[in-house]
Amino acid sequence: xxxAVHKYDAVVIGAGGAGMRCxxxxxxxxxxxxxxSKVFPTRSHTVAAQGGIGASLGNxxxxxWHYHFYDTVKGSDWLGDQDAIEFMCREAPKVxxxxxxxxxxxxxxxxxxxxxxxxxxxxxxxxxxxVPRACAAADRTGHAMLHTLYQQNVKSxxxxxVEWMALDIIRDADGDAVGVTALEMETGEVSIxxxxxxxxxxxxxxxxFAASTNAFINTGDGLGMAARAGIPxxxxxxxxxxxxxxxxxxxxxxxxCRGEGAILRNKQGxxxxxxxxxxxxxxxxxxxxxxxxxxxxxxxxxxxxxxxxIELDLTHLGGETIMKRLPSVHExxxxxxxxxxxxxxxxxxPTIHYQMxxxxxxxxxxxxxxxxxxxxxxxxxxYAIGECSCVSVHGANRLGTNSLLDLLVFGRAAGNHLxxxxxxxxAFKPLPANAADFSLSxxxxxxxxxxxxxxxxxxxxxxxxxxxxAGVFRTQKTMDEGVVKVLAIAERAESLALKxxxxxxNTARIEALEVANLMESAKATMVSAAxxxxxxxxxxxxxxxxxxxxxxxxxxxxxxxxxxxxxEGNRLAYKPVNxxxxxxxxxxxxxxxx
Amino acid sequence: xxxxxxxxxxxxxxxxxxxENDLIxxxxxxxxxxxxxxxxxxxxxxxxxxxxxxxxxxxxxxNDAFPAGTDNMVATLRETRVTH
Numbered sequence: 001x002x003x004a005v006h007k008y009d010a011v012v013i014g015a016g017g018a019g020m021r022c023x024x025x026x027x028x029x030x031x032x033x034x035x036x037s038k039v040f041p042t043r044s045h046t047v048a049a050q051g052g053i054g055a056s057l058g059n060x061x062x063x064x065w066h067y068h069f070y071d072t073v074k075g076s077d078w079l080g081d082q083d084a085i086e087f088m089c090r091e092a093p094k095v096x097x098x099x100x101x102x103x104x105x106x107x108x109x110x111x112x113x114x115x116x117x118x119x120x121x122x123x124x125x126x127x128x129x130x131v132p133r134a135c136a137a138a139d140r141t142g143h144a145m146l147h148t149l150y151q152q153n154v155k156s157x158x159x160x161x162v163e164w165m166a167l168d169i170i171r172d173a174d175g176d177a178v179g180v181t182a183l184e185m186e187t188g189e190v191s192i193x194x195x196x197x198x199x200x201x202x203x204x205x206x207x208x209f210a211a212s213t214n215a216f217i218n219t220g221d222g223l224g225m226a227a228r229a230g231i232p233x234x235x236x237x238x239x240x241x242x243x244x245x246x247x248x249x250x251x252x253x254x255x256x257c258r259g260e261g262a263i264l265r266n267k268q269g270x271x272x273x274x275x276x277x278x279x280x281x282x283x284x285x286x287x288x289x290x291x292x293x294x295x296x297x298x299x300x301x302x303x304x305x306x307x308x309x310i311e312l313d314l315t316h317l318g319g320e321t322i323m324k325r326l327p328s329v330h331e332x333x334x335x336x337x338x339x340x341x342x343x344x345x346x347x348x349x350p351t352i353h354y355q356m357x358x359x360x361x362x363x364x365x366x367x368x369x370x371x372x373x374x375x376x377x378x379x380x381x382x383y384a385i386g387e388c389s390c391v392s393v394h395g396a397n398r399l400g401t402n403s404l405l406d407l408l409v410f411g412r413a414a415g416n417h418l419x420x421x422x423x424x425x426x427a428f429k430p431l432p433a434n435a436a437d438f439s440l441s442x443x444x445x446x447x448x449x450x451x452x453x454x455x456x457x458x459x460x461x462x463x464x465x466x467x468x469x470a471g472v473f474r475t476q477k478t479m480d481e482g483v484v485k486v487l488a489i490a491e492r493a494e495s496l497a498l499k500x501x502x503x504x505x506n507t508a509r510i511e512a513l514e515v516a517n518l519m520e521s522a523k524a525t526m527v528s529a530a531x532x533x534x535x536x537x538x539x540x541x542x543x544x545x546x547x548x549x550x551x552x553x554x555x556x557x558x559x560x561x562x563x564x565x566x567x568e569g570n571r572l573a574y575k576p577v578n579x580x581x582x583x584x585x586x587x588x589x590x591x592x593x594x
Numbered sequence: 595x596x597x598x599x600x601x602x603x604x605x606x607x608x609x610x611x612x613x614e615n616d617l618i619x620x621x622x623x624x625x626x627x628x629x630x631x632x633x634x635x636x637x638x639x640x641x642x643x644x645x646x647x648x649x650x651x652x653x654x655x656x657n658d659a660f661p662a663g664t665d666n667m668v669a670t671l672r673e674t675r676v677t678h
Contacts, residue, residue: 039609047611047646143647163606185606216609216616250613331654335675336617505602 003436004191008034008159009423011180011195013166013222015041017049017142017407018386019201020149020158021095022365025415027156031424034193035153036164036182038217042146045203045215046407049142051119052134053099053408054401055092059113060132065089066584067124068133072402073587075121076395077537077554079235079562081578082586084391087363088402088409095408096135104148105137120255120286121399134401141404165510166221167439169198169229169382170431177367177382178429180225181439185510188503190443192436196426197381197418199365200226201411204355204387205521210460210467212250212352213242222388224517226359227524228438231369231379232564232573234390235357236521237529238538240398241472243289245351247309249336253329253348258282260325262314264293265345266301287397287472290350291540294473297349304347311345318342350472354403356394356538357528359384360564363391365414370564375575381429383418385410392562395577396537446512452497455512462489466522470529475542479530486526487570490519524565531572534559537592551591560589596628596635604630604638611646618653622674637667 010026012019015037026033037044056063068089073080100106100114107115116132124131137144153160163185170179170192179194205220206212223233243264244253258264264282266272276292277284284292293310296302303311314322314329319342322330326341333341360368362376365385371377386407393406469482493515500508535544535553544553561574579586596604601623608619619642630638640661641649651657653671660668 039611042645043609043611045611048613140647143645147645213613215612216620217611249617251617335614335654500598502598505599505606507602507606510606 004189005194005431006034006191007194007428008032009195010034010197010199010418011036011193012199012201013180014044014201014203014386014388015160016044016201016203016386017046017145017149017404018411019199020146020153021408021411022199022201022385022415023158024149024153024156025412026418027153027158029415029419029424031418032159034159034161034195036161036166036193038163038165038221040162041150041160044146045218046142046146046404048215049404050139052117052136052141052401053092053096053404054119054122054133054399055096055135055405056089056133057093057096057114057116057135059109060116061124063124063131063133065092067126067131068092068122069581069584070126070587071122072393072399074127074590074592075397075399076393077397077592078395078556078560078589079238079392079536079577080395081392082581083578084363084393086581086584087413088393088405091409091413092405095405095412099145099148099408102148102152105144106135107137119400122401145404165513166225167442167513169225170435171229172429172432174380176380176429178431179435181436183443183510183513185505188506188509190436190439192431194428194431195381196423196428197383199383199385199414200359200388201384201386202388204358205518206352206355208463208466208518208522208525209239209352209471210463211245211349213245213252214352219514219517220388220521221514221517222359222384223524224520226367226384227520227567230566230568231359231367232566233357233521233524234360234562234564235392235396235528236355236524236565237532237563238356238396239352239470239525240354240356240538241287241290241350242353243286243293243350244312244348246332246336247304247347247349250351251332251336252351253312253332253346254326255286257312257314257326257329260321261317262312263316264289265311265313266296267303267307268301270301272296272301287538287540290472293350294471298473309347309349312348313345314341315343315345354398355387356390356396356398357524358388358390360562361385361389361391363410363413364417365389365410366417370573370575383414385414396539442513442516443509446496446498446509447501449495449497452495453492454499455496455508455515458489458493458496459515459518462486462518462522465489466526470526473542474529474540476530476533479526479541482526483530486522490523493519520567523567523570527570527572528563528565532559532563554592556589596630598628600635601628604635607639607642610649612650615646615650615653618671618675622671625674634667634670637664640664641667641671
C-alpha cells in the first residue's frame with residue numbers, strides 16, 4: 001500500500017520554543033510550514049523553564065552585549081564557538097523585544113521597561129560584579145513564551161500535526177534532506193513528509209539518566225534520527241547537573257534553599273561541604289557541590305538503606321521561615337519525598353538538567369558535517385535548533401538564561417536563513433524510491449517480534465548505567481567500564497519485544513521507538529566522555545585534576561576541540577573550536593575561576 | 595473500566611511538559627490502571643487538557659478554579675500527590 005505523502009516547504013520537528021520560533025518566521029514569510037509534535041505544543045518541555053531569557057537590555061544597570069559575550073565564553077570553559085556566541089549575545093535584545101511585541105507578558109519596572117533579575121554567572125565589566133540580565137514572566141517564562149509563540153503561529157497559518165512522532169530523515173543520493181517519515185499515533189500509520197527543508201527542534205535527551213529533571217518526553221528523538229542518518233553528534237560528553245534533585249524523583253529543589261541556610265549532610269550527619277569548600281561551604285558553585293556529593297556517596301558516606309543519597313537539612317531554619325520563604329520546597333518534600341522538611345532532612349542527589357552537545361550546526365542552524373578537509377560542510381535541507389543542536393554557544397557548561405535565548409536566536413536565525421536563500425522559489429527535490437523503507441523495516445521488526453525484552457526494562461538498565469558511569473563524578477575507569485556496559489545494553493535494544501501489536505495508539509510501540517533514540521544519545525555520551533582525557537566544564541574527571549600544566553585539569557594543548565561521535569562504527573572525530581568572533585577580539589584562554 | 599485503547603490514549607496524554615505532572619499522573623495510572631469509571635475518565639481528560647502550569651497549580655492545591663464537574667478527580671489527584 002502506498003504511503004500518504006504530505007508536501008510542505010518546511011517541516012519542523014518539535015513544537016517547543018525553538019521549533020515554534022522558527023516556524024513562525026517561515027509562516028510569516030508565506031511559506032507552507034508543518035510542525036510535528038509528540039504532544040500538544042504548549043506541553044513541550046520549554047514550559048518547565050522558569051528563570052528567564054538573558055539579554056543585555058541594561059534596564060536595571062549598565063550592561064552591554066560584550067559583557068554577556070565574555071560571560072558566555074568563560075562559562076563555556078572556552079569550548080563554545082566565539083562566532084556563535086557573539087551572534088547570540090548581539091541578537092539577544094532584538095529577540096526579546098520582538099517577543100514583547102508579540103504579546104509576551106514580561107515582568108515590568110515602574111517605568112514600563114522590562115524588569116531584569118540577576119542570575120548566576122552573568123556579570124558586568126567582565127566579571128567585576130553581578131548584573132541583572134534575565135527577562136522573565138514571573139516563574140512561568142517558558143509557559144508564557146510557548147503560549148505567545150503558539151498563538152502567533154496559529155495566526156500565521158502554521159499547520160500543526162499533534163501526536164505525530166517523526167521516525168527518520170529521508171536523504172537523497174546527494175545526501176540532501178528531502179523529508180522525514182512520521183508515525184501518526186491516532187492511526188498507527190506511517191506517512192512521508194516531503195519538504196524542501198527539515199528542521200529539528202526536538203529538545204534534549206535527559207531521560208538517558210536515572211536522575212533527571214527532564215520530562216518523560218525528552219528522549220533525544222532528533223539525536224537518534226540524526227545518528228541513524230549518518231550525522232555525527234557533537235560534544236555529547238557535556239551534561240549539566242543540578243545538585244539538589246529529589247532522590248528517586250528528579251524534581252528540583254531551588255538553590256534558594258541553600259541561600260536561606262540549608263545544609264547538605266552525609267550519613268554521619270557531617271556538614272561535609274566544610275571540608276571541600278571551607279569558605280563558600282554549601283554555597284559553592286553547582287558543578288562543584290554536585291561532585292562533592294557524589295564523592296561522599298562513592299566513599300560510603302551516602303544516606304539511606306542503600307547509601308545512595310545525601311540529605312538536605314532545613315530543620316534548623318524553623319517552620320515559619322520555611323513556610324514564608326520556601327513554601328514550594330515544603331510542598332515538594334511532601335509530594336515527592338514523603339518528608340516534612342520542617343521536621344526532617346530531605347534526600348537529594350545531583351540530577352541531570354541540560355544537554356550542552358547535540359547535532360552540529362552553523363550559526364544559521366544548518367546541520368554541518370566533516371567532508372574532506374572541511375570540518376563543517378553543510379547538509380543541504382537540514383537544520384537543527386535549540387537543545388538538540390550544538391551550534392556551539394554553551395560549550396562545556398551553559399549559563400542560566402542562555403537556553404531560552406538560544407531557542408529564540410537560532411530558531412529565528414534558521415527561519416531567516418531559509419527566507420534569505422529563497423526557499424519559496426526552490427523546487428522540491430524528488431523523493432528517493434525507497435524513502436520510507438528504513439522506517440517501515442524498523443516498525444516491522446517490532447511488530448514481528450516473538451521474543452525479547454520489554455522496552456522499558458532495557459531503558460531502565462540504560463538509565464542506571466548512565467547514572468553510574470557518566471554521572472557527575474567521572475573517573476577514566478568508570479567511564480571505560482561504562483562504554484562496555486552501554487554497548488552491551490544497546491545490543492539488547494536491537495531485539496525488543498512488543499506484547500501489544502495493535503496499530504491504533506499503541507504506546508508500547510512508540511516507547512520502543514523512543515528507546516532506539518535514547519540508545520544513540522547514550523552511546524554518544526558515554527563514548528565521547530571516555531575519550532576526552534581532561535576535565536573541562538561539566539566533564540570533570542577525577543584522573544585529570546588541577547596541575548600547573550593543566551589548571552583545573554583542562555588540557556588546551558590536546559583537548560581544545562569539539563568531539564564528533566558517529567553511530568556507524570561507533571567512531572569519533574574532532575574539529576577545532578572557533579576562537580574567532582565575528583567582529584571583535586577573541587577572549588583569550590584563561591583559568592576558569594570565580 | 596477503560597478499554598485498552600482508552601487507557602493507551604490516557605497514558606500518552608499524561609506525558610507532560612514538566613516532571614512534576616509526569617510523576618503524579620504516572621502514580622495515579624499505576625494505582626488505578628484501567629479501573630476508572632466513565633465519569634472519572636471524562637474528568638481526567640478535562641483536567642489533562644489544561645496547560646501544565648495550570649494543572650500543577652490545581653494538583654498542588656494552590657488553585658481551586660478547576661473545570662466544572664471535575665471535583666472528584668481533583669480530589670483524587672490531590673490525594674495521589676500526598677500519598678506515597
